Amino acid sequence: MSTTTEIDLANPAPAKPAQARPRRGLRGNATLNFWLFTGPFLIGLIVFVFVPMGWSIYLSFFEARFTVSPSSFIGLDNYKAILDNPDFTGSLVTFTVFAAFIVPTTWALSLGLALLVHRIRFMKAFFRSVFFLPTAVSYVAAALVWKMSMFNGVRFGLANTILSWFGVDNVAWLANPDPPWYWLVIVTLRLWLQAGFYMILFLAALQNIPAELYEAASIDGARPGWQTFRYITLPQLRATSTAVILLLLIAAYQAFDEFWNLLGKATWGQPPLVELYKTALGENQDYGQGSAGAVILTLLILIITLFQGKLMGFGRGEESK
Protein backbone atom coordinates (compact mmCIF):
# COMPACT_ATOMS: atom_id res chain seq x y z
CA MET A 1 0.00 0.00 0.00
CA SER A 2 2.60 2.41 1.06
CA THR A 3 4.49 1.84 -2.13
CA THR A 4 1.50 2.71 -4.24
CA THR A 5 0.87 5.87 -2.30
CA GLU A 6 4.48 6.73 -2.69
CA ILE A 7 4.11 6.31 -6.39
CA ASP A 8 0.87 8.21 -6.38
CA LEU A 9 2.56 10.92 -4.46
CA ALA A 10 5.56 10.79 -6.64
CA ASN A 11 3.53 10.98 -9.80
CA PRO A 12 2.20 14.51 -9.50
CA ALA A 13 5.64 15.76 -8.70
CA PRO A 14 7.30 14.70 -11.97
CA ALA A 15 4.10 15.66 -13.72
CA LYS A 16 5.18 19.26 -13.68
CA PRO A 17 8.65 18.65 -15.08
CA ALA A 18 7.07 16.22 -17.51
CA GLN A 19 4.91 18.98 -18.81
CA ALA A 20 7.82 21.33 -18.85
CA ARG A 21 10.13 18.79 -20.42
CA PRO A 22 9.07 19.31 -24.00
CA ARG A 23 9.61 23.02 -23.53
CA ARG A 24 12.96 22.59 -21.87
CA GLY A 25 13.69 19.99 -24.50
CA LEU A 26 12.87 22.53 -27.13
CA ARG A 27 15.13 25.18 -25.73
CA GLY A 28 17.81 23.14 -24.02
CA ASN A 29 18.48 20.69 -26.81
CA ALA A 30 17.93 23.11 -29.64
CA THR A 31 21.57 24.05 -30.13
CA LEU A 32 22.71 20.45 -29.97
CA ASN A 33 19.96 19.38 -32.34
CA PHE A 34 20.75 22.21 -34.71
CA TRP A 35 24.28 20.92 -35.11
CA LEU A 36 23.08 17.33 -35.27
CA PHE A 37 20.87 18.17 -38.24
CA THR A 38 23.11 20.61 -40.06
CA GLY A 39 26.49 19.20 -38.99
CA PRO A 40 27.03 16.61 -41.73
CA PHE A 41 26.08 19.09 -44.42
CA LEU A 42 28.15 21.93 -43.00
CA ILE A 43 31.25 19.78 -42.55
CA GLY A 44 30.91 18.60 -46.13
CA LEU A 45 30.37 22.12 -47.34
CA ILE A 46 33.54 23.29 -45.62
CA VAL A 47 35.65 20.36 -46.77
CA PHE A 48 34.39 20.11 -50.35
CA VAL A 49 33.49 23.70 -51.17
CA PHE A 50 35.30 26.19 -48.98
CA VAL A 51 38.59 24.36 -48.57
CA PRO A 52 39.05 23.74 -52.32
CA MET A 53 38.29 27.37 -53.03
CA GLY A 54 40.80 28.59 -50.49
CA TRP A 55 43.36 26.10 -51.72
CA SER A 56 42.76 27.19 -55.25
CA ILE A 57 43.30 30.84 -54.45
CA TYR A 58 46.53 29.80 -52.71
CA LEU A 59 47.66 27.70 -55.67
CA SER A 60 46.98 30.53 -58.07
CA PHE A 61 49.96 32.42 -56.62
CA PHE A 62 52.35 29.51 -57.03
CA GLU A 63 54.07 27.65 -59.78
CA ALA A 64 52.14 24.38 -59.65
CA ARG A 65 52.59 22.03 -62.55
CA PHE A 66 51.80 18.35 -62.01
CA THR A 67 51.64 19.03 -58.28
CA VAL A 68 49.13 20.34 -55.80
CA SER A 69 51.62 21.17 -53.06
CA PRO A 70 53.87 23.74 -54.69
CA SER A 71 56.83 25.60 -53.24
CA SER A 72 57.77 28.50 -55.47
CA PHE A 73 55.71 31.64 -54.98
CA ILE A 74 55.34 33.59 -58.20
CA GLY A 75 52.88 36.30 -57.25
CA LEU A 76 50.50 37.31 -59.96
CA ASP A 77 52.39 35.59 -62.79
CA ASN A 78 49.72 32.93 -63.23
CA TYR A 79 47.09 35.60 -63.62
CA LYS A 80 49.23 37.51 -66.09
CA ALA A 81 49.98 34.38 -68.07
CA ILE A 82 46.38 33.28 -68.37
CA LEU A 83 45.13 36.75 -69.24
CA ASP A 84 47.82 37.01 -71.90
CA ASN A 85 46.78 33.66 -73.31
CA PRO A 86 44.74 34.38 -76.44
CA ASP A 87 42.91 31.07 -76.03
CA PHE A 88 41.61 32.08 -72.64
CA THR A 89 40.52 35.59 -73.62
CA GLY A 90 39.14 34.13 -76.83
CA SER A 91 36.99 31.79 -74.76
CA LEU A 92 35.36 34.79 -73.12
CA VAL A 93 34.54 36.10 -76.59
CA THR A 94 33.09 32.69 -77.44
CA PHE A 95 30.93 32.86 -74.35
CA THR A 96 29.70 36.34 -75.28
CA VAL A 97 28.73 35.28 -78.79
CA PHE A 98 27.12 32.12 -77.47
CA ALA A 99 25.12 34.03 -74.84
CA ALA A 100 24.06 36.61 -77.44
CA PHE A 101 22.50 33.78 -79.47
CA ILE A 102 21.23 31.35 -76.88
CA VAL A 103 19.69 33.67 -74.29
CA PRO A 104 17.21 35.52 -76.52
CA THR A 105 16.34 32.48 -78.63
CA THR A 106 15.68 30.24 -75.64
CA TRP A 107 13.68 32.98 -73.96
CA ALA A 108 11.53 33.46 -77.04
CA LEU A 109 11.09 29.79 -77.84
CA SER A 110 10.23 28.73 -74.30
CA LEU A 111 7.78 31.60 -73.95
CA GLY A 112 6.25 30.75 -77.33
CA LEU A 113 5.86 27.08 -76.42
CA ALA A 114 4.35 28.04 -73.08
CA LEU A 115 1.81 30.27 -74.81
CA LEU A 116 0.89 27.49 -77.22
CA VAL A 117 0.57 24.83 -74.55
CA HIS A 118 -1.29 27.22 -72.29
CA ARG A 119 -3.92 27.91 -74.91
CA ILE A 120 -4.61 24.49 -76.32
CA ARG A 121 -6.97 22.18 -74.50
CA PHE A 122 -6.96 19.06 -76.62
CA MET A 123 -3.93 16.84 -75.83
CA LYS A 124 -2.45 19.53 -73.64
CA ALA A 125 -0.57 17.10 -71.40
CA PHE A 126 0.79 15.26 -74.42
CA PHE A 127 2.25 18.36 -76.03
CA ARG A 128 3.65 19.59 -72.76
CA SER A 129 5.40 16.25 -72.31
CA VAL A 130 6.82 16.33 -75.83
CA PHE A 131 8.38 19.74 -75.31
CA PHE A 132 9.57 18.83 -71.86
CA LEU A 133 11.00 15.40 -72.71
CA PRO A 134 14.37 16.66 -74.06
CA THR A 135 15.12 18.04 -70.59
CA ALA A 136 15.74 14.45 -69.53
CA VAL A 137 18.40 13.89 -72.19
CA SER A 138 22.02 14.58 -71.36
CA TYR A 139 24.07 17.09 -73.32
CA VAL A 140 26.40 14.26 -74.26
CA ALA A 141 23.65 12.14 -75.80
CA ALA A 142 22.25 15.16 -77.59
CA ALA A 143 25.70 16.09 -78.86
CA LEU A 144 26.08 12.57 -80.18
CA VAL A 145 22.82 12.79 -82.12
CA TRP A 146 23.62 16.24 -83.44
CA LYS A 147 27.16 15.36 -84.46
CA MET A 148 26.66 11.85 -85.75
CA SER A 149 23.25 12.03 -87.36
CA MET A 150 21.56 15.39 -87.57
CA PHE A 151 24.48 17.60 -88.56
CA ASN A 152 26.93 15.01 -89.72
CA GLY A 153 29.14 16.69 -92.29
CA VAL A 154 28.90 13.71 -94.63
CA ARG A 155 26.21 12.98 -97.16
CA PHE A 156 23.97 10.82 -94.97
CA GLY A 157 23.49 13.35 -92.18
CA LEU A 158 19.86 14.44 -91.92
CA ALA A 159 20.57 18.14 -92.55
CA ASN A 160 22.75 17.41 -95.57
CA THR A 161 20.20 14.91 -96.87
CA ILE A 162 17.48 17.53 -96.76
CA LEU A 163 19.76 20.13 -98.35
CA SER A 164 20.62 17.69 -101.14
CA TRP A 165 16.92 17.46 -102.05
CA PHE A 166 17.20 21.13 -102.92
CA GLY A 167 20.44 20.61 -104.76
CA VAL A 168 22.66 22.14 -102.10
CA ASP A 169 26.11 20.67 -101.57
CA ASN A 170 27.18 19.01 -98.33
CA VAL A 171 27.95 21.42 -95.53
CA ALA A 172 30.79 20.64 -93.12
CA TRP A 173 28.84 21.73 -90.10
CA LEU A 174 31.45 21.33 -87.42
CA ALA A 175 34.69 20.77 -89.26
CA ASN A 176 35.05 24.24 -90.69
CA PRO A 177 34.91 27.55 -88.79
CA ASP A 178 34.36 29.58 -91.93
CA PRO A 179 31.45 30.10 -92.41
CA PRO A 180 30.75 29.39 -88.74
CA TRP A 181 27.95 26.88 -89.18
CA TYR A 182 28.98 25.27 -85.91
CA TRP A 183 27.03 27.95 -84.09
CA LEU A 184 23.85 26.68 -85.68
CA VAL A 185 24.63 23.19 -84.43
CA ILE A 186 25.46 24.32 -80.90
CA VAL A 187 22.60 26.74 -80.50
CA THR A 188 19.93 24.38 -81.84
CA LEU A 189 21.19 21.64 -79.55
CA ARG A 190 20.89 23.72 -76.42
CA LEU A 191 17.60 25.20 -77.56
CA TRP A 192 16.12 21.75 -77.99
CA LEU A 193 17.44 20.56 -74.68
CA GLN A 194 16.53 23.40 -72.38
CA ALA A 195 13.50 25.15 -73.92
CA GLY A 196 11.07 22.71 -72.28
CA PHE A 197 12.45 23.40 -68.84
CA TYR A 198 11.92 27.14 -69.12
CA MET A 199 8.56 26.52 -70.76
CA ILE A 200 7.47 24.92 -67.47
CA LEU A 201 8.49 28.05 -65.58
CA PHE A 202 6.58 30.26 -68.02
CA LEU A 203 3.55 27.97 -67.87
CA ALA A 204 3.43 28.27 -64.10
CA ALA A 205 3.68 32.04 -64.40
CA LEU A 206 1.00 32.20 -67.11
CA GLN A 207 -1.39 30.31 -64.89
CA ASN A 208 -0.78 32.86 -62.18
CA ILE A 209 -2.02 35.79 -64.26
CA PRO A 210 -5.47 36.68 -62.94
CA ALA A 211 -8.23 36.17 -65.52
CA GLU A 212 -9.78 39.49 -64.47
CA LEU A 213 -6.94 41.34 -66.14
CA TYR A 214 -7.90 39.89 -69.51
CA GLU A 215 -11.56 40.60 -68.88
CA ALA A 216 -10.81 44.19 -67.98
CA ALA A 217 -8.64 44.54 -71.05
CA SER A 218 -11.31 43.24 -73.40
CA ILE A 219 -13.86 45.59 -71.85
CA ASP A 220 -11.41 48.42 -72.48
CA GLY A 221 -11.34 47.36 -76.10
CA ALA A 222 -8.00 45.57 -76.29
CA ARG A 223 -8.06 43.10 -79.14
CA PRO A 224 -7.09 39.57 -78.21
CA GLY A 225 -3.78 38.55 -79.69
CA TRP A 226 -0.91 40.94 -79.98
CA GLN A 227 -2.40 43.81 -77.96
CA THR A 228 -3.35 41.67 -74.99
CA PHE A 229 -0.02 39.91 -75.17
CA ARG A 230 1.95 43.13 -75.35
CA TYR A 231 0.13 45.02 -72.62
CA ILE A 232 -1.08 42.31 -70.25
CA THR A 233 0.78 39.02 -70.62
CA LEU A 234 4.29 40.32 -71.17
CA PRO A 235 4.32 42.80 -68.25
CA GLN A 236 2.81 40.16 -65.99
CA LEU A 237 5.62 37.77 -66.90
CA ARG A 238 8.33 40.28 -66.13
CA ALA A 239 9.56 38.65 -62.93
CA THR A 240 9.72 35.22 -64.54
CA SER A 241 11.41 36.60 -67.65
CA THR A 242 14.06 38.25 -65.51
CA ALA A 243 14.74 35.06 -63.61
CA VAL A 244 14.82 33.01 -66.82
CA ILE A 245 17.29 35.36 -68.49
CA LEU A 246 19.58 35.30 -65.49
CA LEU A 247 19.45 31.51 -65.34
CA LEU A 248 20.10 31.21 -69.07
CA LEU A 249 23.11 33.46 -68.79
CA ILE A 250 24.58 31.50 -65.89
CA ALA A 251 23.91 28.22 -67.69
CA ALA A 252 25.58 29.52 -70.86
CA TYR A 253 28.59 30.58 -68.83
CA GLN A 254 28.98 27.03 -67.58
CA ALA A 255 28.53 25.41 -70.97
CA PHE A 256 30.96 22.57 -71.34
CA ASP A 257 29.41 19.25 -72.33
CA GLU A 258 28.20 20.01 -75.84
CA PHE A 259 31.20 22.15 -76.78
CA TRP A 260 33.55 19.46 -75.56
CA ASN A 261 31.82 16.73 -77.49
CA LEU A 262 31.08 18.67 -80.66
CA LEU A 263 34.25 20.72 -80.97
CA GLY A 264 36.65 19.02 -78.57
CA LYS A 265 39.54 18.80 -80.99
CA ALA A 266 38.80 22.01 -82.84
CA THR A 267 40.64 25.25 -82.26
CA TRP A 268 37.52 27.36 -82.62
CA GLY A 269 34.43 27.78 -80.50
CA GLN A 270 36.05 26.98 -77.16
CA PRO A 271 34.11 28.34 -74.18
CA PRO A 272 35.71 29.28 -70.82
CA LEU A 273 35.24 25.95 -69.03
CA VAL A 274 36.75 23.98 -71.90
CA GLU A 275 39.79 26.25 -71.86
CA LEU A 276 40.02 25.84 -68.10
CA TYR A 277 39.90 22.08 -68.47
CA LYS A 278 42.64 22.13 -71.05
CA THR A 279 44.83 24.36 -68.89
CA ALA A 280 44.42 22.47 -65.65
CA LEU A 281 43.94 18.89 -66.82
CA GLY A 282 45.42 18.96 -70.31
CA GLU A 283 48.99 18.10 -71.26
CA ASN A 284 50.55 20.61 -68.91
CA GLN A 285 48.46 19.89 -65.82
CA ASP A 286 49.10 23.45 -64.74
CA TYR A 287 47.08 23.68 -61.55
CA GLY A 288 48.49 27.12 -60.73
CA GLN A 289 47.31 28.68 -63.95
CA GLY A 290 44.13 26.62 -63.89
CA SER A 291 43.37 27.92 -60.41
CA ALA A 292 44.02 31.48 -61.51
CA GLY A 293 41.60 30.92 -64.37
CA ALA A 294 38.99 29.48 -62.00
CA VAL A 295 39.33 32.50 -59.73
CA ILE A 296 38.92 34.89 -62.65
CA LEU A 297 35.88 33.04 -64.01
CA THR A 298 34.29 32.90 -60.54
CA LEU A 299 34.76 36.63 -60.07
CA LEU A 300 33.30 37.30 -63.51
CA ILE A 301 30.19 35.23 -62.88
CA LEU A 302 29.76 36.94 -59.50
CA ILE A 303 29.92 40.32 -61.18
CA ILE A 304 27.46 39.26 -63.89
CA THR A 305 25.06 37.86 -61.30
CA LEU A 306 25.22 40.84 -58.97
CA PHE A 307 25.10 43.38 -61.76
CA GLN A 308 22.18 41.77 -63.50
CA GLY A 309 20.42 41.23 -60.20
CA LYS A 310 20.74 44.91 -59.45
CA LEU A 311 19.81 46.00 -62.90
CA MET A 312 16.68 43.93 -63.06
CA GLY A 313 15.71 43.97 -59.42
CA PHE A 314 16.00 40.22 -59.19
CA GLY A 315 16.43 38.54 -55.84
CA ARG A 316 14.70 41.28 -53.90
CA GLY A 317 11.91 38.88 -53.03
CA GLU A 318 8.24 39.70 -53.63
CA GLU A 319 8.55 39.71 -57.36
CA SER A 320 6.15 36.98 -58.21
CA LYS A 321 3.03 39.05 -58.59
Place this chain on the structure above:
Amino acid sequence: MTTTAPDVRKTPAKNAKKKRGGIIGNTGLYLATGVAALLFLIPFYLIVRNALMTDPEITGENWKWFPTDIQWGNITEPFKDETVDFGRALWNSWVVAILHTSGILLICSLAGYGLARIPYKHANKVFYGVLVTLMIPTAVTFVPSFVLVSSLGWVDSYRGLIIPGLFSGFTCFLFRQYFLGFPKELEEAARVDGLSYWGAYWRVVVPNSLNFFAAMATITFISGWNSFLWPLVIGQDPSAWTIQVALSAYMTNQTVNYHLIFMSTAISILPLVLVFLFLQRWLVQGIAQTGIKG
Protein backbone atom coordinates in the same frame (compact mmCIF):
# COMPACT_ATOMS: atom_id res chain seq x y z
CA MET B 1 15.74 31.66 -56.54
CA THR B 2 12.12 32.56 -56.74
CA THR B 3 9.57 30.51 -54.94
CA THR B 4 6.57 30.66 -57.18
CA ALA B 5 3.26 30.46 -55.42
CA PRO B 6 2.54 26.81 -54.72
CA ASP B 7 -1.13 26.82 -55.73
CA VAL B 8 -0.16 27.34 -59.33
CA ARG B 9 -2.51 24.80 -60.79
CA LYS B 10 -5.83 26.16 -59.68
CA THR B 11 -6.66 28.61 -62.46
CA PRO B 12 -5.60 27.15 -65.82
CA ALA B 13 -9.04 25.94 -66.81
CA LYS B 14 -10.53 29.36 -66.34
CA ASN B 15 -7.84 31.07 -68.36
CA ALA B 16 -7.88 28.52 -71.13
CA LYS B 17 -11.61 28.76 -71.56
CA LYS B 18 -11.46 32.51 -71.87
CA LYS B 19 -9.11 32.49 -74.79
CA ARG B 20 -11.13 30.40 -77.16
CA GLY B 21 -10.45 31.56 -80.68
CA GLY B 22 -12.37 30.93 -83.88
CA ILE B 23 -12.01 27.70 -85.80
CA ILE B 24 -9.25 29.16 -87.96
CA GLY B 25 -7.41 30.47 -84.90
CA ASN B 26 -7.67 27.07 -83.31
CA THR B 27 -6.47 25.26 -86.41
CA GLY B 28 -3.49 27.57 -86.61
CA LEU B 29 -2.79 26.99 -82.96
CA TYR B 30 -2.85 23.22 -83.26
CA LEU B 31 -0.90 23.32 -86.49
CA ALA B 32 1.87 25.40 -84.89
CA THR B 33 1.95 23.18 -81.82
CA GLY B 34 1.94 20.03 -83.92
CA VAL B 35 4.81 21.19 -86.13
CA ALA B 36 6.84 22.26 -83.11
CA ALA B 37 6.18 18.89 -81.47
CA LEU B 38 7.33 17.04 -84.59
CA LEU B 39 10.54 19.04 -84.67
CA PHE B 40 11.14 18.29 -81.01
CA LEU B 41 10.70 14.58 -81.63
CA ILE B 42 13.16 14.35 -84.54
CA PRO B 43 16.23 13.65 -82.35
CA PHE B 44 14.41 10.83 -80.55
CA TYR B 45 13.34 9.43 -83.87
CA LEU B 46 16.93 9.53 -85.13
CA ILE B 47 18.20 7.68 -82.07
CA VAL B 48 15.67 4.88 -82.48
CA ARG B 49 16.08 4.72 -86.26
CA ASN B 50 19.85 4.48 -86.15
CA ALA B 51 19.85 2.13 -83.18
CA LEU B 52 17.74 -0.41 -85.06
CA MET B 53 19.42 -0.19 -88.47
CA THR B 54 22.52 -1.76 -89.94
CA ASP B 55 25.45 0.51 -90.67
CA PRO B 56 25.19 0.11 -94.47
CA GLU B 57 21.60 1.28 -94.22
CA ILE B 58 22.51 4.32 -92.13
CA THR B 59 25.36 5.37 -94.37
CA GLY B 60 23.66 4.30 -97.59
CA GLU B 61 23.15 6.33 -100.72
CA ASN B 62 19.52 7.22 -100.11
CA TRP B 63 17.92 8.36 -96.90
CA LYS B 64 15.78 5.65 -95.33
CA TRP B 65 13.10 6.70 -92.88
CA PHE B 66 12.68 3.26 -91.40
CA PRO B 67 14.88 0.17 -91.21
CA THR B 68 13.92 -2.51 -93.72
CA ASP B 69 14.55 -5.15 -91.10
CA ILE B 70 14.47 -4.01 -87.51
CA GLN B 71 17.79 -5.09 -86.02
CA TRP B 72 16.77 -6.19 -82.55
CA GLY B 73 20.12 -7.90 -82.26
CA ASN B 74 21.73 -4.48 -81.94
CA ILE B 75 20.54 -4.30 -78.34
CA THR B 76 23.31 -6.55 -77.09
CA GLU B 77 26.07 -5.09 -79.26
CA PRO B 78 27.21 -2.29 -76.92
CA PHE B 79 27.88 -4.89 -74.24
CA LYS B 80 30.11 -6.89 -76.56
CA ASP B 81 32.11 -3.89 -77.74
CA GLU B 82 35.81 -4.11 -77.00
CA THR B 83 36.80 -0.46 -77.28
CA VAL B 84 34.56 0.74 -74.46
CA ASP B 85 33.36 -1.27 -71.47
CA PHE B 86 29.76 -0.21 -71.85
CA GLY B 87 28.30 -2.59 -69.27
CA ARG B 88 30.70 -1.33 -66.65
CA ALA B 89 29.89 2.28 -67.47
CA LEU B 90 26.17 1.59 -67.26
CA TRP B 91 26.62 -0.06 -63.87
CA ASN B 92 28.76 2.85 -62.64
CA SER B 93 26.09 5.29 -63.71
CA TRP B 94 23.42 3.45 -61.76
CA VAL B 95 25.58 3.28 -58.64
CA VAL B 96 26.57 6.92 -58.88
CA ALA B 97 23.11 8.27 -59.66
CA ILE B 98 21.40 6.28 -56.90
CA LEU B 99 23.96 7.05 -54.20
CA HIS B 100 24.17 10.66 -55.36
CA THR B 101 20.40 11.04 -55.09
CA SER B 102 19.94 9.33 -51.74
CA GLY B 103 22.98 11.06 -50.24
CA ILE B 104 21.90 14.52 -51.31
CA LEU B 105 18.34 13.99 -50.13
CA LEU B 106 19.45 12.75 -46.73
CA ILE B 107 22.14 15.32 -46.01
CA CYS B 108 20.51 18.37 -47.52
CA SER B 109 17.03 17.72 -46.15
CA LEU B 110 18.37 17.35 -42.61
CA ALA B 111 20.34 20.56 -42.95
CA GLY B 112 17.41 22.37 -44.51
CA TYR B 113 15.19 21.31 -41.65
CA GLY B 114 17.72 22.37 -39.06
CA LEU B 115 18.09 25.76 -40.67
CA ALA B 116 14.35 26.25 -41.04
CA ARG B 117 12.97 24.93 -37.82
CA ILE B 118 15.44 24.47 -34.99
CA PRO B 119 15.88 27.68 -33.01
CA TYR B 120 19.54 28.52 -32.64
CA LYS B 121 21.05 31.91 -32.04
CA HIS B 122 23.42 31.91 -34.97
CA ALA B 123 21.25 29.97 -37.42
CA ASN B 124 21.04 32.98 -39.71
CA LYS B 125 24.78 33.38 -39.88
CA VAL B 126 25.12 29.72 -40.80
CA PHE B 127 22.46 30.17 -43.45
CA TYR B 128 24.33 33.11 -44.98
CA GLY B 129 27.36 30.85 -45.19
CA VAL B 130 25.26 28.46 -47.27
CA LEU B 131 23.85 31.27 -49.41
CA VAL B 132 27.33 32.45 -50.34
CA THR B 133 28.02 29.12 -52.03
CA LEU B 134 24.92 29.60 -54.19
CA MET B 135 26.53 32.58 -55.86
CA ILE B 136 29.27 30.42 -57.32
CA PRO B 137 28.25 27.92 -59.98
CA THR B 138 29.64 24.51 -59.11
CA ALA B 139 30.94 23.82 -62.59
CA VAL B 140 33.36 26.73 -62.39
CA THR B 141 35.06 25.26 -59.32
CA PHE B 142 35.95 21.89 -60.82
CA VAL B 143 39.66 22.69 -60.82
CA PRO B 144 39.89 23.31 -57.05
CA SER B 145 37.62 20.34 -56.37
CA PHE B 146 39.78 18.10 -58.49
CA VAL B 147 42.88 19.32 -56.69
CA LEU B 148 41.31 18.34 -53.37
CA VAL B 149 39.96 15.00 -54.53
CA SER B 150 43.22 13.99 -56.16
CA SER B 151 45.17 14.76 -53.01
CA LEU B 152 42.72 12.59 -51.09
CA GLY B 153 43.52 9.83 -53.58
CA TRP B 154 39.91 9.57 -54.69
CA VAL B 155 40.49 9.78 -58.43
CA ASP B 156 38.90 6.86 -60.32
CA SER B 157 36.70 5.87 -57.39
CA TYR B 158 33.04 5.99 -56.46
CA ARG B 159 33.99 8.16 -53.50
CA GLY B 160 35.49 10.74 -55.80
CA LEU B 161 32.54 10.58 -58.18
CA ILE B 162 29.87 10.86 -55.50
CA ILE B 163 30.96 12.49 -52.25
CA PRO B 164 32.09 15.96 -53.42
CA GLY B 165 28.72 16.51 -55.08
CA LEU B 166 26.63 15.69 -52.04
CA PHE B 167 26.83 19.06 -50.34
CA SER B 168 24.60 21.09 -52.56
CA GLY B 169 23.88 24.48 -51.11
CA PHE B 170 21.05 24.84 -53.58
CA THR B 171 19.23 21.66 -52.53
CA CYS B 172 19.69 22.61 -48.89
CA PHE B 173 18.24 26.03 -49.66
CA LEU B 174 15.22 24.48 -51.40
CA PHE B 175 14.57 22.16 -48.48
CA ARG B 176 14.84 25.05 -46.04
CA GLN B 177 12.31 27.06 -48.02
CA TYR B 178 10.00 24.07 -48.14
CA PHE B 179 10.24 23.34 -44.40
CA LEU B 180 9.57 26.98 -43.58
CA GLY B 181 6.15 26.43 -45.08
CA PHE B 182 5.54 23.09 -43.35
CA PRO B 183 2.62 23.36 -40.85
CA LYS B 184 4.15 23.98 -37.43
CA GLU B 185 1.16 22.50 -35.59
CA LEU B 186 2.01 18.99 -36.76
CA GLU B 187 5.49 19.09 -35.32
CA GLU B 188 4.44 20.78 -32.14
CA ALA B 189 1.83 18.14 -31.56
CA ALA B 190 4.49 15.51 -32.08
CA ARG B 191 6.84 17.14 -29.65
CA VAL B 192 4.19 17.63 -26.99
CA ASP B 193 3.69 13.90 -27.31
CA GLY B 194 7.28 13.54 -26.25
CA LEU B 195 9.13 13.08 -29.54
CA SER B 196 12.54 14.65 -29.88
CA TYR B 197 13.45 16.83 -32.86
CA TRP B 198 14.93 13.76 -34.45
CA GLY B 199 11.84 11.65 -33.80
CA ALA B 200 9.46 14.36 -34.92
CA TYR B 201 11.48 14.78 -38.10
CA TRP B 202 11.45 11.15 -39.10
CA ARG B 203 7.99 10.21 -37.88
CA VAL B 204 5.99 13.32 -38.68
CA VAL B 205 7.81 15.71 -40.98
CA VAL B 206 9.28 13.30 -43.54
CA PRO B 207 6.17 11.12 -43.97
CA ASN B 208 4.16 14.27 -44.62
CA SER B 209 6.63 15.64 -47.13
CA LEU B 210 6.98 12.70 -49.48
CA ASN B 211 5.72 14.71 -52.44
CA PHE B 212 8.46 17.23 -52.07
CA PHE B 213 11.06 14.53 -51.52
CA ALA B 214 9.87 12.78 -54.68
CA ALA B 215 10.16 16.01 -56.66
CA MET B 216 13.68 16.64 -55.41
CA ALA B 217 14.67 13.01 -55.96
CA THR B 218 13.53 13.15 -59.58
CA ILE B 219 15.44 16.32 -60.35
CA THR B 220 18.54 15.12 -58.52
CA PHE B 221 18.53 11.71 -60.20
CA ILE B 222 18.31 13.26 -63.65
CA SER B 223 21.15 15.67 -63.03
CA GLY B 224 23.24 12.91 -61.43
CA TRP B 225 22.70 10.55 -64.34
CA ASN B 226 23.40 13.23 -66.91
CA SER B 227 26.38 14.97 -65.38
CA PHE B 228 29.47 14.86 -67.53
CA LEU B 229 32.18 17.33 -66.52
CA TRP B 230 32.87 15.93 -63.07
CA PRO B 231 32.86 12.25 -64.12
CA LEU B 232 35.15 13.21 -67.00
CA VAL B 233 37.56 14.88 -64.60
CA ILE B 234 37.48 12.03 -62.07
CA GLY B 235 37.23 9.08 -64.45
CA GLN B 236 40.78 9.02 -65.73
CA ASP B 237 40.67 5.26 -66.01
CA PRO B 238 37.97 3.62 -68.16
CA SER B 239 36.91 1.42 -65.24
CA ALA B 240 35.56 4.54 -63.50
CA TRP B 241 33.72 5.93 -66.51
CA THR B 242 30.05 6.67 -66.28
CA ILE B 243 27.79 6.18 -69.23
CA GLN B 244 28.11 9.80 -70.31
CA VAL B 245 31.89 9.54 -70.46
CA ALA B 246 31.53 6.30 -72.40
CA LEU B 247 29.23 7.95 -74.94
CA SER B 248 31.72 10.76 -75.28
CA ALA B 249 34.48 8.24 -75.91
CA TYR B 250 32.47 6.67 -78.73
CA MET B 251 32.44 9.98 -80.52
CA THR B 252 36.22 10.18 -80.63
CA ASN B 253 36.80 6.51 -81.46
CA GLN B 254 38.81 5.72 -84.57
CA THR B 255 36.17 3.48 -86.05
CA VAL B 256 32.58 4.55 -85.89
CA ASN B 257 29.87 1.94 -85.57
CA TYR B 258 26.77 4.01 -86.02
CA HIS B 259 24.24 1.41 -84.98
CA LEU B 260 26.28 0.59 -81.90
CA ILE B 261 26.71 4.10 -80.61
CA PHE B 262 23.08 4.96 -81.21
CA MET B 263 21.98 1.83 -79.42
CA SER B 264 24.22 2.91 -76.54
CA THR B 265 22.60 6.31 -76.58
CA ALA B 266 19.17 4.76 -76.55
CA ILE B 267 20.11 2.58 -73.58
CA SER B 268 21.55 5.59 -71.79
CA ILE B 269 18.44 7.72 -72.08
CA LEU B 270 15.93 4.92 -71.50
CA PRO B 271 15.96 5.10 -67.67
CA LEU B 272 15.38 8.82 -67.84
CA VAL B 273 12.55 8.55 -70.30
CA LEU B 274 10.95 6.03 -67.93
CA VAL B 275 11.56 8.26 -64.91
CA PHE B 276 10.14 11.04 -66.95
CA LEU B 277 7.00 9.24 -68.05
CA PHE B 278 6.15 7.89 -64.61
CA LEU B 279 7.34 10.72 -62.39
CA GLN B 280 6.60 13.67 -64.61
CA ARG B 281 4.03 14.97 -62.17
CA TRP B 282 6.65 15.37 -59.47
CA LEU B 283 9.17 16.70 -61.86
CA VAL B 284 6.89 19.47 -63.10
CA GLN B 285 5.75 20.17 -59.58
CA GLY B 286 9.31 20.32 -58.35
CA ILE B 287 10.34 22.75 -61.06
CA ALA B 288 7.24 24.91 -60.80
CA GLN B 289 7.25 25.01 -57.01
CA THR B 290 10.86 25.61 -56.38
CA GLY B 291 11.21 27.73 -59.44
CA ILE B 292 14.66 26.88 -60.46
CA LYS B 293 17.13 24.07 -60.81
CA GLY B 294 20.87 24.79 -60.46
